[in-house]
Amino acid sequence: MFAQGIVVFGLNRPKAKNAISRNLVKMMSEAVDAVKTNNKVRTVIVCSLVPGVFCAGADLKERAKMHPSEVGPFVSKARALITELGNLPMPTIAAIDGAALGGGLEMALACDMRVAATSAKMGLVETKLAIIPGAGGTQRLPRTIGVSLAKELIFAGRVVDGAEAQNLGLVNHAVEQNDSGDAAYRRALDLAREIIPQGPIAIRMAKLAINQGIEVDLATGLAIEEACYAQVIPTKDRIEGLTAFKEKRPPRYKGE
Structure with a gap:
């Protein structure tokens, strides 16, 4: 979606809670590449088109079917996508209206700013699966909220809501969810509209x-x-x- 210099990347895998699959990585990489050199794009918003969820992290059902030799290259592609998102030249905003877990939160952390509904749930929960955040979480979370707090959240695999995330400095703004379930997206649009008039x-x-x-x-x-x-x-x-x-x-x- 594109309007007034704002491009919206809408995650839309309702049955899989927007879990990060091979196909999602491919499509999102293409979307990132398409805006990278477009000087008409002033702001990018990453949001979910699925009510109640931002991104549930890696697609573990798909992952379970992968041969062990395929896991490393897939994680590398997902990591590269999130790095490319972080390297976009224009401001990026993650609108978190629902759960952002594991790779979903890593994607949001790669954005310049984050807006969340107070009811949204966020966490790097990989240690619960005996792995570590593999798409930048161990690096971006400490840079965002400080080393000690990041260690606590990652070691415990803790999930926080939008209000606590704002107190931690994990999100810029936390807003009460509305009836249509897109309060964070609407706040992200307002933020984008503040940025657009500037040079x-x-x-x-x-x-x-x-x-x-x-x-x-x-x-x-x-x-x-x-x-x-x-x-x-x-x-x-x-x-x-x-x-x-x-x-x-x-x-x-x-x-x-």
Whole structure:
């Protein structure tokens, strides 16, 4: 779905609770590739079209039928998909209106922001199956909520609701669920609409500076920021911003 610069990836495997299968990985990888280089896309929202669930994690029924030699390559493909989602140049928002478990939460963690219904359930529960999070969970959760809390949640395989997730800093916003079961999606749309009027190149450069800078020491991070700032100086959007400010009107950014 595409409207006003917002692209929506809607997970839709109702019988399998949006479990991550070979086919879902393939289709979502194609969707990510399609928006990666599209400068008209200002924000991506990942949501579920299945009531009561975001993504239940790996498709364990499919996994049980795999030969042991097939499991590693499949997990690598799922990990690559989630990495690609995390590397999209535009802001990404996960709208969690239901359960996000295992790989489902790992997918949400790869997004820049997360919005959840207070009734949603979230957790990296892999240790219950005698495995560990394999699609970035051991790396992204500590970077999101801190090392000690991440260890507690992962070691215990604990599931938290949306309200607790907000208290932990796991989600940006927690909202009461509505009758149609899409409260988080609606809040994500509101958040996307806040972002869209801003300079799109500036937003992408800010994301790049934050994502790269957080992994290095402050001095290197400041150098990354300077390099990203240099990218916005020659843009038409920057001139438009100054002109609009002077003329006391809203800017009309084109991403140029």
